[in-house]
Amino acid sequence: MPLDFDSAIREAVPMPVDDEITSTSPRLGPDSLIWKYYGDVRGLLGFQRIAGTENCIEQLGKAVEDHSVIFSDTLGRARRSGPPIMKTVYSEDPHHWGRTVRDFHRPIKGTVADGSRYHALNPELFYWAHATFVDQVLYVTDTFIRRLSHEEKVQIFEEGKTWYRLYGVSDRGQPQTYEEFLEYWEQMLDRFVPTRTIVYATGYIRKGVPGPRRIPAPVWRILSAPLNAFIRTVVVGTLPPQMREVCNLDWDAKKEKRFQRFAAFSRRINPLVTRLPLRALYLPWAYDAWRRVGVDPRPLMNTPTVVPAR
Template identity: 75%
Template sequence: MTISEGMAEAIPMIVDDDVADLTPRLGADSLVWKFYGDVRGVLGFQRLAGTENCIEQLGKAVEDHSVIFSDFIGRAQRSGPPIMRTVYSTDPHHWGRKVRDFHRDIKGTISDGSRYHALNPELFYWAHATFVDQVLYITDTFIRRLSDEEKEQIFEESKIWYQLYGVSARNQPQTYAEFLEYWDAMLDQFVPTRTIVYATGYLRKGIPGPRRIPKPLWRILSAPLNAFTRTIFVGTLPPQMRDVCELEWNDKLQKRFDRFAAFMRFANPVFNRLPMKLLYTPWAYDGFTAMGVDPRRLHNG
């Protein structure tokens, strides 16, 4: 069965909890622990959310079952922490199954009338794959270059991460090379879903200003911030996503983005001297603290 056929099947496939209980967990010495909770991951927020919602079934699921159009920031704040806790908590199986169970009733139809279900293995794995890509891409672009062996290790760790959710892995790539082929194939299926067109509106029109600030003044004040987001956030996006979202890009912007990324990698030793509370998200910080591990000394390359 192909990935597209699997998605169209729209049948949830949950792994029994007694099996999930036997799933190994990731440890504080893993590369996923080291890099996923790094605060520099925020630079990949648009890539993560964007690639995820450019697949029609997932974009429609968000449109049908979330409050993205009325409470965009609130939705992000509610969905992110449980996934972080699936990696960093002392009970990752509980949090993984909690994330899964949030999606039990998320189902509907897309534009051609075919069905979707959030716990269909192919659709659920795609959502997970965008997090795997975030760890790989953000680390290699903004933190430090990863070796081929490290990329393969992160992918192998991502399979353990996925098991924690308790959803069938029937079409999960088995090697890093297969993951890259899978990723490229999924990029070619991108469409301009209503969800992603809305979510990238600030990149085309500028960041909305507070109501108490007059619009002419806000245009002046927001100019540097808009320039940053249109360079850095758009720069992280795959070309297929820029195309479907009609986001401007050119060689000049690419050179600016490359300079910024190179500066961030150059500054990595400085970042690694920051206090842990500044370098890591609260969930990652709590996880490392509970394990008695200082991640700043691990995997520095």
């Protein structure tokens, strides 16, 4: 297992790793499950899970508060952050994009409430941010696309290790097996706190989606009712219980039942969804990558992967 998180993260020491990059350096490709599922448009159903779980850890939430424009341009920040990470998986030069993402974080440092320091490139903090992306692939695929076998979950975790190496940051904080990852994930959930960042970022759930200025408030309340109902059932349903608690998001057995019904329906219609045009099924960076390699992943979407014996 990695070093103790609470003590290691307080070292606040950046630990970039600049290995020599060659044509044989590890990268992800069309034979990977992460390529197959990460860029699927249904991944957007997990947007609040990935953004929220990241920012429920005090040091990461404080880093976003101190160094980003989330409070003034929430959607803009998401649009700027997402593409470079997506290109780390799908571009022709993933090592370049991985190190670009890493270098964005070089100046991000500061202190938290108890006076201890943080640095975005401290391995424990940087790996936690990455772990939420691995979780997104695992969770969204298994919940909304199709059930994954244990072997496939192990494969996605192992591919996630290759993905992490593309960033060029020490892997000191990384679990080495899928079972260790599950244990690590549960321990991290128990560290969740209501950071200012995450409380602000989930305000639209508690208060309702804000409406355009040109639409009168009474009219918007009526128009937005179905959207808010969807968010408070499906979006909140994707969140770990620990996050719902620290964000004061209402949940009960009735909502859980509705959420599970929606998830089951989503999995059931997967054979129909995967008949959509490739451009409609994948986000642009993933679509471009599949076209570049000349592979159509749609026939594979409903076929469990056979993991070779080791």
